[in-house]
Amino acid sequence: NAGVTQTPKFQVLKTGQSMTLQCAQDMNHEYMSWYRQDPGMGLRLIHYSVGAGITDQGEVPNGYNVSRSTTEDFPLRLLSAAPSQTSVYFCASSVDSVMYFGPGTRLTVT
Amino acid sequence: GENVEQHPSTLSVQEGDSAVIKCTYSDSASNYFPWYKQELGKRPQLIIDIRSNVGEKKDQRIAVTLNKTAKHFSLHITETQPEDSAVYFCAASFSGNTPLVFGKGTRLSVIA
Numbered sequence: 001n002a003g004v005t006q007t008p009k010f011q012v013l014k015t016g017q018s019m020t021l022q023c024a025q026d027m028n029h030e031y032m033s034w035y036r037q038d039p040g041m042g043l044r045l046i047h048y049s050v051g052a053g054i055t056d057q058g059e060v061p062n063g064y065n066v067s068r069s070t071t072e073d074f075p076l077r078l079l080s081a082a083p084s085q086t087s088v089y090f091c092a093s094s095v096d097s098v099m100y101f102g103p104g105t106r107l108t109v110t
Numbered sequence: 111g112e113n114v115e116q117h118p119s120t121l122s123v124q125e126g127d128s129a130v131i132k133c134t135y136s137d138s139a140s141n142y143f144p145w146y147k148q149e150l151g152k153r154p155q156l157i158i159d160i161r162s163n164v165g166e167k168k169d170q171r172i173a174v175t176l177n178k179t180a181k182h183f184s185l186h187i188t189e190t191q192p193e194d195s196a197v198y199f200c201a202a203s204f205s206g207n208t209p210l211v212f213g214k215g216t217r218l219s220v221i222a
Contacts, residue, residue, distance in 0.1 A: 031207055040119075042199060042214035043154070050207045058209060090153060097142040097203055099210055101153040 002026050004102035006091050012108045013081040021076040021105050023091030031094045032074040036060065036087040037104075043090065049074055081109045112137040114202050116213025123190050124221055131216045133200035134182040140202040143176060143183045144210070148197045157198075158185070190220045 007022045025032065033048035035058075045058030049068040063085060065077040074093075078085060086109045091102040113136040123129050135143075144159035160167045160174045160183065167174050171190075176183040187194055200213045 033209065035212075040214065042116075043212040045209050045211070048209055094210070097144075097205065097210070098156065098159065099144070101155070103153050 004091055004093050004100055006089075006102035006105050008105060009103065010106050012110065013078070014110055015081060015083060017081050019078050019081070021078075021089055021091075021107075023074045023076065023102060024072050025074075025093040025100075025102075026072065027093060027095070027100070028071060029093035029095045029100075030071065032068070033058070033092050033094075033099075034064070034066065034074070034076045035090045035092065037090060038087050046076065046089075078107075083109045085109050112140055112202055112204075112209075112211040114200060114211050114213040116200050116216060118216060119214065120217045120219070122219045122221060125190060125192060127190055129185075129187045129190055129194070129218055129220075131185045131198055131200070131218070132182060133184070133202075133213050134180075135202040135211075136181070137202070137204065138178075138181060139204050141205070142203050142210075143174070144201050145172075145174060145185050146199045146201065146212075148199065148215075150196075154199060187218075190218075192220050192222050194218060195220045 004025045030051045034046040035043040047066040049055045089105045092099045116133045141162035146154035147157045148154040173186045197215045199215050201210045203210045
Protein backbone atom coordinates (compact mmCIF):
# COMPACT_ATOMS: atom_id res chain seq x y z
CA ASN A 1 0.00 0.00 0.00
CA ALA A 2 1.24 3.48 -0.87
CA GLY A 3 -0.98 4.95 1.87
CA VAL A 4 -1.78 8.63 1.36
CA THR A 5 0.04 10.35 -1.49
CA GLN A 6 0.18 14.04 -2.35
CA THR A 7 1.47 15.95 -5.36
CA PRO A 8 3.28 18.20 -5.84
CA LYS A 9 5.77 18.25 -2.93
CA PHE A 10 6.63 21.92 -3.53
CA GLN A 11 4.90 24.67 -5.46
CA VAL A 12 5.44 28.38 -5.98
CA LEU A 13 2.53 30.45 -7.26
CA LYS A 14 2.03 34.08 -8.08
CA THR A 15 -0.84 35.98 -6.48
CA GLY A 16 -4.05 35.36 -8.41
CA GLN A 17 -3.01 32.06 -9.97
CA SER A 18 -5.08 28.94 -9.40
CA MET A 19 -3.95 25.38 -8.88
CA THR A 20 -5.03 21.98 -7.60
CA LEU A 21 -3.25 20.01 -4.89
CA GLN A 22 -3.73 16.31 -5.50
CA CYS A 23 -4.40 13.73 -2.80
CA ALA A 24 -5.02 10.01 -3.18
CA GLN A 25 -5.27 7.04 -0.83
CA ASP A 26 -5.36 3.32 -1.51
CA MET A 27 -6.70 2.15 1.86
CA ASN A 28 -10.38 2.42 0.92
CA HIS A 29 -10.97 4.96 3.69
CA GLU A 30 -14.27 6.81 3.52
CA TYR A 31 -13.09 9.83 5.56
CA MET A 32 -10.59 12.25 4.04
CA SER A 33 -9.56 15.75 5.04
CA TRP A 34 -7.25 18.66 4.25
CA TYR A 35 -5.29 20.61 6.87
CA ARG A 36 -2.96 23.54 6.62
CA GLN A 37 -0.04 23.98 8.98
CA ASP A 38 1.38 27.38 9.83
CA PRO A 39 4.06 28.13 12.47
CA GLY A 40 2.52 28.34 15.94
CA MET A 41 -0.98 27.58 14.64
CA GLY A 42 -1.01 23.81 14.68
CA LEU A 43 -3.06 21.94 12.10
CA ARG A 44 -6.20 23.71 10.96
CA LEU A 45 -8.94 21.91 9.06
CA ILE A 46 -9.83 23.30 5.64
CA HIS A 47 -12.38 20.81 4.25
CA TYR A 48 -13.32 17.23 4.88
CA SER A 49 -15.34 14.44 3.27
CA VAL A 50 -17.12 11.46 4.83
CA GLY A 51 -17.48 9.67 1.51
CA ALA A 52 -17.71 10.05 -2.25
CA GLY A 53 -20.02 12.91 -3.19
CA ILE A 54 -20.06 14.42 0.33
CA THR A 55 -17.88 17.34 1.45
CA ASP A 56 -18.06 19.85 4.26
CA GLN A 57 -16.21 22.93 5.44
CA GLY A 58 -13.74 23.00 8.26
CA GLU A 59 -12.29 25.85 10.29
CA VAL A 60 -10.58 27.78 7.44
CA PRO A 61 -12.38 27.02 4.13
CA ASN A 62 -12.26 30.45 2.46
CA GLY A 63 -10.34 30.49 -0.81
CA TYR A 64 -10.42 26.70 -1.22
CA ASN A 65 -12.72 24.26 -3.01
CA VAL A 66 -12.89 20.48 -2.83
CA SER A 67 -14.74 17.68 -4.54
CA ARG A 68 -14.91 13.94 -3.91
CA SER A 69 -15.94 12.02 -6.99
CA THR A 70 -14.23 8.77 -5.94
CA THR A 71 -13.30 7.16 -2.63
CA GLU A 72 -9.60 7.34 -3.55
CA ASP A 73 -9.16 11.00 -4.56
CA PHE A 74 -9.73 14.27 -2.72
CA PRO A 75 -8.21 17.26 -4.59
CA LEU A 76 -7.96 20.72 -3.07
CA ARG A 77 -8.35 23.69 -5.40
CA LEU A 78 -7.00 27.17 -4.74
CA LEU A 79 -9.21 29.50 -6.73
CA SER A 80 -7.09 32.69 -6.71
CA ALA A 81 -3.91 32.29 -4.67
CA ALA A 82 -3.06 34.88 -2.02
CA PRO A 83 0.12 35.30 0.06
CA SER A 84 -1.93 34.32 3.15
CA GLN A 85 -2.24 30.84 1.62
CA THR A 86 1.49 30.26 1.92
CA SER A 87 1.58 27.17 4.10
CA VAL A 88 2.22 23.45 4.29
CA TYR A 89 -0.84 21.46 3.26
CA PHE A 90 -1.51 17.96 4.56
CA CYS A 91 -4.10 15.57 3.23
CA ALA A 92 -5.24 12.76 5.50
CA SER A 93 -7.51 9.76 5.45
CA SER A 94 -8.90 7.89 8.40
CA VAL A 95 -10.79 4.82 9.53
CA ASP A 96 -12.37 4.45 12.96
CA SER A 97 -10.95 7.90 13.84
CA VAL A 98 -7.32 6.83 13.28
CA MET A 99 -5.85 9.37 10.88
CA TYR A 100 -3.02 8.85 8.39
CA PHE A 101 -1.33 11.86 6.85
CA GLY A 102 0.20 12.32 3.43
CA PRO A 103 3.75 13.73 3.09
CA GLY A 104 2.52 17.30 2.59
CA THR A 105 2.77 20.02 -0.05
CA ARG A 106 4.78 23.15 0.71
CA LEU A 107 3.12 26.06 -1.09
CA THR A 108 4.58 29.55 -1.44
CA VAL A 109 2.50 32.38 -2.90
CA THR A 110 4.48 35.45 -3.97
CA GLY B 111 -17.48 23.08 18.13
CA GLU B 112 -14.56 21.36 19.79
CA ASN B 113 -11.60 23.40 21.05
CA VAL B 114 -8.31 21.83 22.19
CA GLU B 115 -5.77 23.71 24.28
CA GLN B 116 -2.23 22.35 24.62
CA HIS B 117 0.52 23.27 27.10
CA PRO B 118 3.35 24.02 27.20
CA SER B 119 4.21 25.33 23.75
CA THR B 120 7.90 24.53 24.27
CA LEU B 121 9.57 22.08 26.64
CA SER B 122 13.24 21.33 27.23
CA VAL B 123 14.35 18.34 29.27
CA GLN B 124 17.62 16.62 30.01
CA GLU B 125 18.18 13.25 28.40
CA GLY B 126 16.82 10.55 30.71
CA ASP B 127 14.28 12.82 32.39
CA SER B 128 10.52 12.59 31.90
CA ALA B 129 8.38 14.94 29.79
CA VAL B 130 4.69 15.69 30.27
CA ILE B 131 2.45 17.53 27.83
CA LYS B 132 -1.12 18.42 28.77
CA CYS B 133 -4.25 19.09 26.75
CA THR B 134 -7.77 20.17 27.61
CA TYR B 135 -10.83 19.87 25.41
CA SER B 136 -14.18 21.59 25.46
CA ASP B 137 -16.73 19.13 24.03
CA SER B 138 -17.74 16.51 26.58
CA ALA B 139 -19.00 14.32 23.71
CA SER B 140 -15.45 13.79 22.39
CA ASN B 141 -14.33 10.21 22.87
CA TYR B 142 -11.12 9.76 20.88
CA PHE B 143 -7.80 11.38 21.85
CA PRO B 144 -4.69 10.73 19.75
CA TRP B 145 -1.16 12.08 20.01
CA TYR B 146 0.97 12.80 16.95
CA LYS B 147 4.73 13.33 16.66
CA GLN B 148 6.09 15.49 13.87
CA GLU B 149 9.78 15.61 13.08
CA LEU B 150 11.20 18.52 11.13
CA GLY B 151 10.00 18.52 7.53
CA LYS B 152 7.98 15.33 7.99
CA ARG B 153 4.31 14.44 8.27
CA PRO B 154 2.60 14.00 11.66
CA GLN B 155 2.64 10.38 12.76
CA LEU B 156 0.38 8.76 15.33
CA ILE B 157 2.31 7.58 18.38
CA ILE B 158 -0.47 6.66 20.80
CA ASP B 159 -4.20 7.15 21.21
CA ILE B 160 -6.83 6.59 23.86
CA ARG B 161 -10.57 6.19 23.76
CA SER B 162 -12.94 7.34 26.44
CA ASN B 163 -13.62 3.89 27.85
CA VAL B 164 -10.14 3.69 29.40
CA GLY B 165 -8.21 6.01 31.71
CA GLU B 166 -4.63 5.15 30.78
CA LYS B 167 -2.71 3.48 27.99
CA LYS B 168 1.01 2.65 27.78
CA ASP B 169 3.35 1.74 24.97
CA GLN B 170 6.93 1.25 26.11
CA ARG B 171 8.23 4.70 27.17
CA ILE B 172 5.10 6.63 26.31
CA ALA B 173 1.76 6.74 28.10
CA VAL B 174 -1.42 8.73 27.84
CA THR B 175 -3.85 9.44 30.67
CA LEU B 176 -7.41 10.67 30.31
CA ASN B 177 -9.63 12.42 32.84
CA LYS B 178 -13.07 12.72 31.28
CA THR B 179 -14.56 14.53 34.25
CA ALA B 180 -12.00 17.31 34.04
CA LYS B 181 -11.82 17.08 30.23
CA HIS B 182 -8.08 16.79 30.04
CA PHE B 183 -5.55 14.26 28.82
CA SER B 184 -1.78 14.09 29.02
CA LEU B 185 1.18 12.53 27.25
CA HIS B 186 4.01 11.16 29.38
CA ILE B 187 7.39 10.25 27.94
CA THR B 188 9.83 8.56 30.31
CA GLU B 189 13.61 8.14 29.93
CA THR B 190 13.69 10.72 27.15
CA GLN B 191 16.22 10.34 24.35
CA PRO B 192 17.49 12.87 21.77
CA GLU B 193 15.35 11.18 19.09
CA ASP B 194 12.26 12.17 21.08
CA SER B 195 12.95 15.79 20.07
CA ALA B 196 10.04 16.83 17.83
CA VAL B 197 6.75 18.69 17.84
CA TYR B 198 3.92 16.81 19.54
CA PHE B 199 0.24 17.44 18.83
CA CYS B 200 -2.78 16.33 20.80
CA ALA B 201 -6.22 16.06 19.19
CA ALA B 202 -9.81 15.18 19.98
CA SER B 203 -12.87 14.01 18.08
CA PHE B 204 -16.33 12.60 18.71
CA SER B 205 -16.47 9.76 16.23
CA GLY B 206 -14.91 8.37 13.08
CA ASN B 207 -16.81 10.74 10.83
CA THR B 208 -16.29 13.99 12.70
CA PRO B 209 -13.23 16.18 12.28
CA LEU B 210 -10.13 15.71 14.40
CA VAL B 211 -9.38 19.01 16.16
CA PHE B 212 -5.73 19.59 17.02
CA GLY B 213 -3.94 21.52 19.72
CA LYS B 214 -1.30 24.04 18.62
CA GLY B 215 1.60 21.73 19.40
CA THR B 216 4.50 21.40 21.85
CA ARG B 217 8.09 21.61 20.69
CA LEU B 218 10.05 19.13 22.82
CA SER B 219 13.83 19.40 22.97
CA VAL B 220 15.81 16.65 24.67
CA ILE B 221 19.26 17.89 25.64
CA ALA B 222 22.04 15.30 25.67
